[in-house]
Amino acid sequence: MTGDGRPMPRYIRHAAAFCALLLLALLVNATRLQIVQVRSYDENPANRRQTIARYGQPRGDILVGGSPVTGSRDSGENLRYERTYRYGPLYAPVTGFASQTYGTTLLENAEDDLLSGTDPMLSPLPLWNDLTRARNPGGNVVTTLDAIAQQAAYDGLGDRRGAVAAVEPSTGRILALVSTPSYDPQELSGTDKAVAKAWARLNGAADRPMLNRAVRQTYPPGSTFKVVTAAAALDAGVVEDLDAPLKAPDPYRLPGSSARLTNSVDDCAGASLRYAFAWSCNTVFAKLGVDVGLADMARTASGFGFDEPGPRIPFPVSTSTFGSGLDQAQLALSSIGQFDTRATPLQMAMIAAAVANGGSVRAPHLVERTTTAAGTPVSTTGPRAESRAMNPSTARLLRELMTDAVRKGTGRKVAVPGAEVGGKSGTAQHGIGNAGTPYAWFISWARARDAVEPAVAVAVVVEDAAADRGEISGGGDAAPIARAVMKAVLD
Amino acid sequence: MSHISCYVPGMLSPGPTAQADPPTPAVRLPRRRGIEFTLLVLAVLLSVYGYCAVGLARNGTLPPGAARYGAGLGVLALLAHVAVRWRAPYADPLLLPIAVLLNGLGLVLVHRLDLETPADPAAPTQLVWSTLGVGLFIAVVLVLRDHRVLQRYAYVCVVTALVLLMLPIFFPAVNGARLWIRVGGFSIQPGEFAKVLLAVFFAGYLAANRNALAYTGRRIWKLQLPAGRVLGPILTIWVLSVGVLVLERDLGTSLLFFGLFVILLYVATGRTGWIAVGLLLAALGAFAVGRLEPYVHSRVEDWLHPFASVEAGLGPSQLAQSLYAFAAGGLLGTGLGLGHSILIGFAAKSDFILATAGEELGLAGLSAIFLLYGLLVERGYRAGLALRDPFGRLLAVGLASIVALQVFVIAGGVTGLIPLTGMPMPFLAQGGSSVVTNWIIVALLIRLSDSARSRYDGAPYDAEGAP
Numbered sequence: 001m002t003g004d005g006r007p008m009p010r011y012i013r014h015a016a017a018f019c020a021l022l023l024l025a026l027l028v029n030a031t032r033l034q035i036v037q038v039r040s041y042d043e044n045p046a047n048r049r050q051t052i053a054r055y056g057q058p059r060g061d062i063l064v065g066g067s068p069v070t071g072s073r074d075s076g077e078n079l080r081y082e083r084t085y086r087y088g089p090l091y092a093p094v095t096g097f098a099s100q101t102y103g104t105t106l107l108e109n110a111e112d113d114l115l116s117g118t119d120p121m122l123s124p125l126p127l128w129n130d131l132t133r134a135r136n137p138g139g140n141v142v143t144t145l146d147a148i149a150q151q152a153a154y155d156g157l158g159d160r161r162g163a164v165a166a167v168e169p170s171t172g173r174i175l176a177l178v179s180t181p182s183y184d185p186q187e188l189s190g191t192d193k194a195v196a197k198a199w200a201r202l203n204g205a206a207d208r209p210m211l212n213r214a215v216r217q218t219y220p221p222g223s224t225f226k227v228v229t230a231a232a233a234l235d236a237g238v239v240e241d242l243d244a245p246l247k248a249p250d251p252y253r254l255p256g257s258s259a260r261l262t263n264s265v266d267d268c269a270g271a272s273l274r275y276a277f278a279w280s281c282n283t284v285f286a287k288l289g290v291d292v293g294l295a296d297m298a299r300t301a302s303g304f305g306f307d308e309p310g311p312r313i314p315f316p317v318s319t320s321t322f323g324s325g326l327d328q329a330q331l332a333l334s335s336i337g338q339f340d341t342r343a344t345p346l347q348m349a350m351i352a353a354a355v356a357n358g359g360s361v362r363a364p365h366l367v368e369r370t371t372t373a374a375g376t377p378v379s380t381t382g383p384r385a386e387s388r389a390m391n392p393s394t395a396r397l398l399r400e401l402m403t404d405a406v407r408k409g410t411g412r413k414v415a416v417p418g419a420e421v422g423g424k425s426g427t428a429q430h431g432i433g434n435a436g437t438p439y440a441w442f443i444s445w446a447r448a449r450d451a452v453e454p455a456v457a458v459a460v461v462v463e464d465a466a467a468d469r470g471e472i473s474g475g476g477d478a479a480p481i482a483r484a485v486m487k488a489v490l491d
Numbered sequence: 492m493s494h495i496s497c498y499v500p501g502m503l504s505p506g507p508t509a510q511a512d513p514p515t516p517a518v519r520l521p522r523r524r525g526i527e528f529t530l531l532v533l534a535v536l537l538s539v540y541g542y543c544a545v546g547l548a549r550n551g552t553l554p555p556g557a558a559r560y561g562a563g564l565g566v567l568a569l570l571a572h573v574a575v576r577w578r579a580p581y582a583d584p585l586l587l588p589i590a591v592l593l594n595g596l597g598l599v600l601v602h603r604l605d606l607e608t609p610a611d612p613a614a615p616t617q618l619v620w621s622t623l624g625v626g627l628f629i630a631v632v633l634v635l636r637d638h639r640v641l642q643r644y645a646y647v648c649v650v651t652a653l654v655l656l657m658l659p660i661f662f663p664a665v666n667g668a669r670l671w672i673r674v675g676g677f678s679i680q681p682g683e684f685a686k687v688l689l690a691v692f693f694a695g696y697l698a699a700n701r702n703a704l705a706y707t708g709r710r711i712w713k714l715q716l717p718a719g720r721v722l723g724p725i726l727t728i729w730v731l732s733v734g735v736l737v738l739e740r741d742l743g744t745s746l747l748f749f750g751l752f753v754i755l756l757y758v759a760t761g762r763t764g765w766i767a768v769g770l771l772l773a774a775l776g777a778f779a780v781g782r783l784e785p786y787v788h789s790r791v792e793d794w795l796h797p798f799a800s801v802e803a804g805l806g807p808s809q810l811a812q813s814l815y816a817f818a819a820g821g822l823l824g825t826g827l828g829l830g831h832s833i834l835i836g837f838a839a840k841s842d843f844i845l846a847t848a849g850e851e852l853g854l855a856g857l858s859a860i861f862l863l864y865g866l867l868v869e870r871g872y873r874a875g876l877a878l879r880d881p882f883g884r885l886l887a888v889g890l891a892s893i894v895a896l897q898v899f900v901i902a903g904g905v906t907g908l909i910p911l912t913g914m915p916m917p918f919l920a921q922g923g924s925s926v927v928t929n930w931i932i933v934a935l936l937i938r939l940s941d942s943a944r945s946r947y948d949g950a951p952y953d954a955e956g957a958p
Contacts (some may be wrong), residue, residue: 041818
């Protein structure tokens with residue numbers, strides 16, 4: 001049969017070799033696809049697997065005072081677990097939202113890897129997960145917030161637009177971060193039509209409930225900025241004695257301009273720094289800023305954090321500005337917290353904290369530590385970097401000025417029995433021709449009588465202060481909120 | 492290749508002397524039915540294990556249908572085994588277990604995808620088709636006592652094949668291809684059956700004319716051209732069948748027929764020059780079709796740029812989704828029931844079934860499946876080597892090559908190795924005609940391997956080796 005010289009078995013073997021070659025090609029290609037080039041396919045934006053896996057397990061929780069303020073709900077949909085919030089509007093300026101449709105913001109965004117379980121630190125054996133392609137359960141984020149202080153701030157603001165930031169001066173731990181009006185981030189969890197509707201409504205609302213006023217909005221700080229001006233004057237040696245009369249006229253004609261600056265209180269002409277601070281004399285501080293000079297003013301302001309990139313707490317905070325290239329008249333206005341000076345409420349809380357902490361600023365932060373789902377620590381926030389904003393002696397004098405302002409000046413409403421409290425009110429004018437309703441400000445700190453260090457520094461801003469345009473409105477509208485927050489921390 | 496052939500220890504074998512004697516072989520070879528039985532038990536257990544794994548992964552409990560599913564598959568396997576034991580006792584013991592395992596695994600995968608589409612279950616129908624397939628397998632093993640009978644029907648086969656291929660032209664197109672005919676609630680793909688018939692025809696015709704093809708005709712330069720009167724009929728039929736396929740827009744099957752034709756022509760004549768001419772013709776044809784037929788052109792574009800639609804903002808194409816699925820599997824896979832290959836959408840249970848295997852069983856499982864197919868093909872080729880008659884040899888090689896080519900075309904397509912052309916993965920994919928056809932192929936290979944070993948006379952295959 002094969003004697004004809006055309007050995008069929010040989011050709012069969014050749015054909016078999018060809019089939020083996022096809023098999024080899026399939027195996028090599030499968031290895032390329034499943035091992036070598038895996039990453040490029042996994043990370044292709046149109047590949048929904050990462051999204052499905054991300055929502056395929058309950059998200060880790062954000063904790064305040066030991067108990068979670070977030071949760072997860074099994075929706076049974078393709079993107080399975082939806083975020084829930086126990087006290088949505090109260091903590092919205094901290095948590096942000098975690099939406100299937102609109103992504104994440106704030107802590108939900110900054111700690112997303114940990115919460116969603118992709119952080120390699122969550123795994124005891126990181127390479128093992130690469131092999132099995134498994135995901136760790138989401139970790140938890142423990143915040144520095146004080147639940148009672150947060151609630152006090154939120155209740156204090158009530159229906160009004162505004163924000164509160166409170167920090168622990170000696171550490172930079174953020175104790176309260178509130179913005180009103182707020183919203184319930186849970187409305188954005190999921191993929192259904194209601195989510196899109198809520199998104200449109202929240203974005204279209206005139207009072208912008210999703211704006212985090214405590215860290216993402218800057219306001220003219222008004223008279224609260226006088227703390228910075230006083231610090232600059234004391235550091236630069238322009239003022240040496242708190243009780244020495246300063247030669248500021250009333251009204252004060254802005255240098256190089258015909259505009260005249262007046263006060264809403266009496267006896268500012270020739271007043272001392274102590275009197276001018278307690279009663280918030282614009283004329284005195286405008287002149288002081290000019291006397292200190294632009295360079296020293298700007299240096300002190302930047303020491304407090306102005307014109308520096310805002311801190312990350314861990315989500316970014318907007319930059320507060322003092323301004324550069326100012327002429328003398330602009331410098332005079334900037335020194336009383338007007339013109340281009342703008343600050344976030346958190347920045348103003350840091351100013352109060354710097355005074356309370358002997359002149360140095362601790363970087364503010366919201367996250368105490370992160371843990372695995374089982375509670376094993378993943379990372380802990382150590383002592384944060386400290387930067388000096390003013391000399392310790394200056395800080396001591398400013399503490400005196402701020403306690404005086406509370407004892408007998410514009411800040412009487414914040415006095416807390418059994419505690420040393422220092423404060424400064426402010427009413428910032430804004431809008432074209434200063435036509436807008438002024439912003440009422442109050443910044444303060446408090447130390448329990450039996451404590452070594454002040455336990456809390458707070459800044460409050462109320463946008464629609466329903467008051468006349470006097471300096472007092474800062475002390476009137478914002479001060480009670482500051483007091484409630486401080487009292488909550490001290491108790 | 493031949494020296495790997497294993498002689499089984501007596502304790503696993505039922506003992507060749509215990510059975511009724513077939514035509515007495517000069518050298519009594521072990522029948523190895525015990526091995527087959529053991530492997531069948533393993534194949535059924537493995538399939539049931541997969542079925543249970545799906546249920547455990549999805550609901551945390553053993554699926555209620557597991558026992559029924561296992562019993563059903565077990566009974567089918569047992570009936571097939573009994574048929575083989577009775578009528579083909581010398582058959583290759585690996586063929587049936589591989590077929591059962593692949594079919595069982597296919598049912599698991601289709602059932603697993605059914606969980607994602609509760610409104611459109613496919614596994615029950617597939618089980619009915621598998622039963623029908625095993626039934627035909629048994630019928631072929633029982634009825635066809637000698638494969639050489641088929642050679643007589645070569646021309647009947649080819650006429651039937653052409654009729655089957657042309658039938659769908661008279662039925663409405665489904666998804667751009669005219670491949671199906673609908674009878675009652677069932678849709679049948681006649682092209683599937685045509686594969687086997689064409690293999691029989693090619694084998695029969697080439698076996699009868701191989702010497703004429705190889706030695707007559709003129710020689711031009713180094714190329715020995717066959718006489719037109721010998722090659723004429725086969726070329727005509729081949730062109731006709733390919734033409735029909737182009738009209739029906741089923742390029743996968745077209746490619747399969749072409750490959751089958753070239754392989755058998757080579758094995759029959761040993762003329763490499765013709766292979767070269769064949770490949771050249773194929774390249775020209777592919778180029779022409781690719782230019783003229785927009786449907787084919789888009790497949791080539793998809794293959795070259797699988798993510799073009801993503802970049803264009805239109806979302807991922809099926810091929811892209813398939814590639815994502817394979818990549819998501821990695822080395823070990825997500826585990827049965829835990830992947831997302833359903834994102835492929837249309838045809839996830841049929842043409843793209845391999846993507847589910849790739850994602851949920853990983854490279855490890857996918858390689859195992861490829862090797863199972865490789866083993867099936869190898870056993871077919873081995874039967875071809877062991878047979879004495881040219882028709883049997885060509886038929887065994889042809890049937891094995893159908894499996895090899897089909898696996899390559901569809902597996903290469905869904906993994907982005909070659910342009911994607913729709914085709915069912917043998918045994919794995921949803922599709923009744925395909926599973927029935929594959930059972931017939933395995934039945935024929937069983938018959939061929941039984942013939943090869945029961946008539947073994949102790950002589951070597953040829954000058955090059957012994958079994």
